[in-house]
Amino acid sequence: MSVKDFMTKNLVVVHPETPIFDAVDLMKRHDIHRLPVLQDEQLVGLITEGIISAAMPSQATSLSVYEINYLLNKTTVGDVMEKKVLTIDPDALLEDAIYEMRKNNVGVLPVIEDERLVGIITNNDIFDAFLKITGYHDGGTRVTVQITDDHKGILAELTNVLAEHDLSILTIVVNRMELATIVEIQVETRESEKVREFLTEAGYHVVSAVVTKPQKDAE
Numbered sequence: 001m002s003v004k005d006f007m008t009k010n011l012v013v014v015h016p017e018t019p020i021f022d023a024v025d026l027m028k029r030h031d032i033h034r035l036p037v038l039q040d041e042q043l044v045g046l047i048t049e050g051i052i053s054a055a056m057p058s059q060a061t062s063l064s065v066y067e068i069n070y071l072l073n074k075t076t077v078g079d080v081m082e083k084k085v086l087t088i089d090p091d092a093l094l095e096d097a098i099y100e101m102r103k104n105n106v107g108v109l110p111v112i113e114d115e116r117l118v119g120i121i122t123n124n125d126i127f128d129a130f131l132k133i134t135g136y137h138d139g140g141t142r143v144t145v146q147i148t149d150d151h152k153g154i155l156a157e158l159t160n161v162l163a164e165h166d167l168s169i170l171t172i173v174v175n176r177m178e179l180a181t182i183v184e185i186q187v188e189t190r191e192s193e194k195v196r197e198f199l200t201e202a203g204y205h206v207v208s209a210v211v212t213k214p215q216k217d218a219e
Contacts, residue, residue: 016078045081
């Protein structure tokens with residue numbers, strides 16, 4: 001999975017000369033928390049709610065309300081925006097984006113291709129990706145198998161058992177821990193006890209087998 005599979009492509013952008021108040025209005029109108037800043041179609045900065053809040057005069061200021069409003073009306077995005085912006089390539093692995101965001105403690109990465117802004121990827125996009133990867137919206141049976149004797153071909157053996165029972169696999173997540181390997185498989189059936197029974201009979205340690213509802217059913 002790459003960044004381009006989950007990035008936001010329909011962008012709301014501003015320019016360095018955009019007044020701060022207009023940037024705030026755009027964020028509220030579109031229910032977003034940051035805006036890429038473009039000049040001549042090139043990314044030159046990033047403006048966020050946090051940056052704007054930090055630029056606002058302190059409540060302890062001696063300025064009058066009139067003076068504060070005057071200063072804010074004169075302030076543009078270019079005056080306060082973050083100019084050193086981390087970016088990422090659309091073909092980068094999704095894990096690369098997560099690593100860069102975690103390492104640099106940022107919640108968004110503009111996506112640049114051929115020096116052009118083609119999207120952004122945010123924390124929320126990462127959360128959406130996780131829900132998709134784990135099959136959260138699909139429903140079915142989520143079966144968790146603990147494997148203590150991990151070896152080459154173990155996943156093929158496990159999936160063959162499911163195939164023999166004519167079950168479609170929706171997602172597979174493997175978590176290799178120190179003492180065991182945990183495999184979570186979501187299959188397209190709601191007969192969770194039957195899944196538990198035939199996997200147990202095949203010699204697997206089934207930790208759990210539970211029915212998961214599609215998101216539209218859970219709401």
